[in-house]
Amino acid sequence: MRLSRYFLPTLKENPNEAQIxxxxxxxxxxxxxxxxxxxxxxxxxxxxxxxxxxxxxxxxxxxxxxxxxxxxxxxxxxxxxxxxxxxxxxxxxxxxxxxxxxxxxxxxxxxxxxxxxxxxxxxxxxxxxxxxxxxxxxxxxxxxxxxxxxxxxxxxxxxxxxxxxxxxxxxxxxxxxxxxxxxxxxxxxxxxxxxxxxxxxxxxxxxxxxxxxxxxxxxxxxxxxxxxxxxxxxxxxxxxxxxxxxxxxxxxxxxxxxxxxxxxxxxxxxxxxxxxxxxxxxxxxxxxxxxxxxxxxxxxxxxxxxxxxxxxxxxxxxxxxxxxxxxxxxxxxxxIWPDSVAPFAVGLINLKPDDAASSELCERLYTALTAAGHEVLYDDRAERPGVKFSEMDLIGLPQQVIVGPRGAKAGTVELKVRRSGEREELPVEAALARFGA
RNA sequence: CGGAGCGUGGCGCAGUCUGGCAGCGCACUAGACUGGGGGUCUAGGGGUCGCCGGUUCGAAUCCGGCCGCUCCGACCA
Known part of the structure; x- marks a missing residue:
């Protein structure tokens, strides 16, 4: 699912009526x-x-x-x-x-x-x-x-x-x-x-x-x-x-x-x-x-x-x-969604959609992960990185795949586990292998 | 249903006491700058101030009634 086309009306501030x-x-x-x-x-x-x-x-x-x-x-x-x-x-x-x-x-x-x-x-x-x-x-x-x-x-x-x-x-x-x-x-x-x-x-x-x-x-x-x-x-x-x-x-x-x-x-x-x-x-x-x-x-x-x-x-x-x-x-x-009930398994973040290398890599990852049977929410919006990180953490998908210009050029992506916060930079192929793709 | 509070732009709020141009932050639109953790600047758009009635030259503001929402209590997956 491309976030640019999805219906995800997030709120930055806490609504008054919600207590818990x-x-x-x-x-x-x-x-x-x-x-x-x-x-x-x-x-x-x-x-x-x-x-x-x-x-x-x-x-x-x-x-x-x-x-x-x-x-x-x-x-x-x-x-x-x-x-x-x-x-x-x-x-x-x-x-x-x-x-x-x-x-x-x-x-x-x-x-x-x-x-x-x-x-x-x-x-x-x-x-x-x-x-x-x-x-x-x-x-x-x-x-x-x-x-x-x-x-x-x-x-x-x-x-x-x-x-x-x-x-x-x-x-x-x-x-x-x-x-x-x-x-x-x-x-x-x-x-x-x-x-x-x-x-x-x-x-x-x-x-x-x-x-x-x-x-x-x-x-x-x-x-x-x-x-x-x-x-x-x-x-x-x-x-x-x-x-x-x-x-x-x-x-x-x-x-x-x-x-x-x-x-x-x-x-x-x-x-x-x-x-x-x-x-x-x-x-x-x-x-x-x-x-x-x-x-x-x-x-x-x-x-x-x-x-x-x-x-x-x-x-x-x-x-x-x-x-x-x-x-x-x-x-x-x-x-922090448990895998078994998460709305999507993977959040794919494109940090710079303007960057051709980043976007090409994201498209490739999106296609491969989807083909391997994972439900992917792909943040392809023209938003700032901070917004994307915050919202991805907020909605709590278990796995995040982060792609930026630097990594795209070097052929690496970053994997982040939402629950532990652990991040790891990996070559694209190795990252795909993690997902059986 | 008893007690308490709130209702002002999509969200969070100020203004109400003491009546006198409807404001602020975020969000949104356009442009520029920026570019790895909710950016900066400039210029904009958007509100029957919950509803009805009353008082008044004039009501978001005062008075009466109603509606909605939230919290505490008794009841429930």
Whole structure:
């Protein structure tokens, strides 16, 4: 992508409304623009990151045996009256009347809808278990939206739903998602600690939040020091095997948020207790027959009798994750994207587009890097070097390739690693070899 | 919803108290100089001062109402 043709409206100064670093940086790098309170437009750079995170979530869901579908954003009120949540949800749910005065709502979550789909299609225990998910925009009319996309009213969420014949099956599904989540966040370069959580209006009795440690988090958290050094899981998980030992490894140590915290347990930990703040990026629930019973989601069991299915739901805040990654990975100059979610892999800086040798070399690098499968943002603008350096650091692409007249003449380029700040001058061929080009 | 604050050009702000030509920095346009960490100089363009009403010879400024945004609190991925 040539920056001269791209849409990247960066800001030199901090917008007044942004208080936390991720919000400031998302505005300054031209990733998002606010439309109204808690509602944002995703500009090209931000959308790229959102899509990459979404794709990681999708791939890990698929790997865990979840099947993607897509439910609508607008739902009929009727279904929610059936489950009893139409009144329970309160003003946080955005209610809409269509032209026929039919009561509709912009979905804050999808348990009712997925259960309706399930009850109309799955009739026998032989068709179980099922794990379904979708990635869709949700709306919750938060009392006080804040921190940019961290706590917006409109947000992109992945929500999965499990259907099993019995509790043992449901717990198995719960464990599957538990491990899937560990892998998902790990791939984004995040350390997410699973914490015992309250179940909230979604309901149920087995629940964990996945929390990223960050000073700007909204939850008070406390956890065992061992979580900082626990062996992180590999990519070769057998989801068909017994996941309980792995889950136990992450759930036996103390870790809790807010109301779930236990003063006695924390006192017992002594020096091993770590407290701080965290950002909740995922939440998993087992809630049994809470929805299947009122909504009539039953299957015929082995004995010919109807059985209400055991369910769980599993959410990941996809749009929130964009902000969470920034909170976890930035410095004074700007964002530092982990490779896995970076909007572009390489930033190519042409320090002097007027210089024929520089521009020819840049064109060659741009073509070769692109051909080798790297996404390159090429700063070919007629700007001063300082502007280019600053903006490239600000938007935080992991690798920078810097070309100037001196190097172009000598046949060298400079490579800079954004995270470490390390710079290295190399012959062109050697630099290309680094990128497998 | 309670408490606090803000709304003046694309962004950041001054001016409001004490009514009298709408300003500054950045950004933008043109030219010159410059050229490895958000340059310098010159000349420009751009604003119904959030909206509605009132007071006044005269309102960004005073008064009333409304709207929007931000922060703190209770609620949430």
């Amino acid at each position: 670093v991720s919000h400031r940086l998302m505005l300054r790098t031209g990733m998002i623009r606010q439309s109204s309170a808690g509602i944002y437009t995703w500009l090209p750079l931000g959308l790229r990151v959102l899509r990459r995170i979404e794709q990681i979530v999708r791939e890990e869901q698929d790997a865990a045996g979840c099947h993607e579908l897509l439910m609508p954003t607008i739902q009929p009120a009727e279904l929610w009256k059936e489950s009893g949540r139409y009144d329970a949800y309160g003003p946080e749910m955005l209610r809409i009347l269509d032209r026929h005065q039919r009561e509709m709502l912009y979905g804050p979550t999808n348990e009712e809808l997925i259960t309706e789909i399930f009850r109309g299609t799955v009739k026998s225990y032989r068709q179980l278990p099922k794990l379904l998910y979708h990635i869709q925009w949700k709306f919750r009319d938060e009392i006080r939206p804040r921190f940019g996309v961290m706590r917006g009213r409109e947000f992109l969420m992945k929500d999965s739903y499990s259907f099993d014949l019995d509790q043992a099956g449901a717990i198995r599904a719960y464990n599957t998602m538990f491990v899937c989540y560990l892998r998902t966040f790990q791939r984004m370069g995040l350390t997410a600690i699973p914490m015992r959580a309250e179940t909230g209006p979604i309901g149920g009795n087995l629940s964990h939040e996945f929390v990223i440690v960050a000073d700007t988090g909204e939850s008070e958290i406390a956890y065992h020091r061992d979580f900082e050094k626990i062996d992180w899981i590999g990519s070769d998980i057998d989801f068909e095997g017994d996941l309980q030992p792995l889950v136990d490894q992450f759930t036996t140590k103390y870790a809790a948020t807010d109301e779930q915290r236990d003063a006695a347990a924390e006192a017992a930990l002594g020096e091993d207790l770590v407290t701080g703040r965290g950002i909740e990026v995922g939440h998993i629930f087992y809630f049994g027959t809470k929805y299947s019973k009122p909504l009539g989601a039953t299957v015929t069991g082995p004995d010919g009798e109807p059985v209400a299915v055991e369910m769980g739901s599993y959410g990941i805040g996809v749009s929130r994750l964009v902000a969470a990654v920034i909170e976890a990975s930035h410095d004074d100059a700007g964002i």
